[in-house]
Amino acid sequence: MLATTKVTNHITDKSATSVIAMRQASKNILYSVVNGWEYEHGEPKAATPIWKTAMYVVWVVAAVLFVGLEVVAVRRYLRRRNEAKITVTDDSAEE
Numbered sequence: 001m002l003a004t005t006k007v008t009n010h011i012t013d014k015s016a017t018s019v020i021a022m023r024q025a026s027k028n029i030l031y032s033v034v035n036g037w038e039y040e041h042g043e044p045k046a047a048t049p050i051w052k053t054a055m056y057v058v059w060v061v062a063a064v065l066f067v068g069l070e071v072v073a074v075r076r077y078l079r080r081r082n083e084a085k086i087t088v089t090d091d092s093a094e095e
Helices: 016-034 050-094
Strands: none
């Protein structure tokens, strides 16, 4: 029941007793991890790898570029729509 894939999930019993047992097993596993040597002085210190930092920068640049292009596209659309209205208004005024 704790497995993340159906291939390794062989337990089909989902009774209340099984769920309680699995919750207790999860609690025991997490308790063991948190009280281990890595968490002796609080949260373990782990530096962010340079590739992750670079990926975050790429995502931000791509997001800003996407938003900027959307703004340009909307402005062009609104300008063309206004020009079309003016042209239609001028054409009807000439008649």
